[in-house]
Amino acid sequence: MKNIVILISGGGSNMAAIARAAREEDWGRRHGAAVAAVISNRQDAPGLGIARSLGIATAVVSHKSFESRERFDDALADAIDAYSPTLVVLAGFMRILTPPFVSRYQGRLLNIHPSLLPAFPGLDTHRRAIEAGCRIAGATVHEVTADLDHGPILAQAAVPVMADDTPERLAERVLAVEHRLYPKSVADWLMRGSSRQA
Ligand code: GAR
Numbered sequence: 001m002k003n004i005v006i007l008i009s010g011g012g013s014n015m016a017a018i019a020r021a022a023r024e025e026d027w028g029r030r031h032g033a034a035v036a037a038v039i040s041n042r043q044d045a046p047g048l049g050i051a052r053s054l055g056i057a058t059a060v061v062s063h064k065s066f067e068s069r070e071r072f073d074d075a076l077a078d079a080i081d082a083y084s085p086t087l088v089v090l091a092g093f094m095r096i097l098t099p100p101f102v103s104r105y106q107g108r109l110l111n112i113h114p115s116l117l118p119a120f121p122g123l124d125t126h127r128r129a130i131e132a133g134c135r136i137a138g139a140t141v142h143e144v145t146a147d148l149d150h151g152p153i154l155a156q157a158a159v160p161v162m163a164d165d166t167p168e169r170l171a172e173r174v175l176a177v178e179h180r181l182y183p184k185s186v187a188d189w190l191m192r193g194s195s196r197q198a
Contacts, residue, residue, distance in 0.1 A: 001028070002086035002190065003036035007076075007093040012038070012047015013175060014091035014112055014182050019054050021183030031190035036083040039076070041095055057083075063095060073101040080105075086193070089186060090144065099146040109144040110189065112182050114174050116140060116156055121149030126167035126174065137161050137170055139178045141185040155185040 004022070006015045019035045027033045038051035039059045051058050061079050066072035072095075080088060090111040102109065115125040117140040129137045138158040145151035157177045161170060 002031065002033040002193070003083050004033060004087045004089060004186070005036055005080050005083050005085040006038045006051075006089045006091050007080075008038060008040050008045055008047040008051075008091050009042050009094040010045055010047060010092050012045060012050050012092065014178055015047050015089075016050050016054065017179035018089065018091065018183045018186055019051070019056060021187065023054075025183075025187065027187065027190065031187065031193075033086070033190050036085065037080075039079050041072075041076070041093070047092075069096070069098050070100070073098045077101060077104060087186070087189065089182075091182065096148060097144070102144055102146045105144075107143065110154070110186065111142055111144045111149075111151070112178055112185075113140050113142065113149050114171065114178070116158065117142060117149055117153060124167075126170040130161060130165055130167060130170065134161050137174060139174050139181055141182055154189065155181055157181045 008015050015038055022035050035056055037057045037059060039061060040048050041061060041063045043060050043062060048058050059079050061076045063072045066075060086108060088105045088109045115129060116138040120128050136158050138156055140153055141155045142153045143151040159174050159177050
């Protein structure tokens with residue numbers, strides 16, 4: 001079985017979309033894959049309760065318990081590796097990862113970012129897109145590299161910016177699109193993985 005480990009920091013709606021797609025599309029039979037665990041760096045992440053309600057194992061590795069990014073990333077990697085993952089999926093995981101962590105999972109570490117990368121890497125993407133006068137915003141699924149929000153792009157979806165948009169309203173519409181884009185990108189990745197092995 002190809003284990004998928006999903007990392008979250010907050011609401012976990014992308015995680016839930018992936019977990020539901022895995023169940024509804026029978027990824028076990030189609031891809032030999034399953035969501036094995038959801039790990040959060042925040043004890044109070046609402047997504048943890050959602051994961052538990054979906055019958056998925058959860059764990060917390062709090063970044064506050066470690067004196068450096070390196071120590072935190074080591075502990076996080078230990079928690080992830082306990083599930084022997086084929087794929088690690090960042091879904092609203094709001095921590096910058098160190099180069100050794102990224103290279104440990106190179107080629108099997110995905111992220112979703114709420115902008116059309118390479119535009120607007122980093123935080124506060126919706127406000128920045130509105131202030132820049134963008135007519136089109138969107139979301140990007142990409143492989144994670146040591147260069148923050150700059151890894152190879154796997155999929156993108158565009159969302160129009162309305163004349164009277166607020167960052168909150170735009171974020172909501174982008175998130176709805178993410179919920180289709182990310183499960184499909186993960187399924188495509190799993191499919192490519194199986195065809196590479198075939
Ligand atoms: C999503 O919009 C995701 O693209 C964004 O956080 C939100 C998480 O929502 N990620 C980033 O900004 C990463 N830099 P969720 O917890 O409900 O999936």
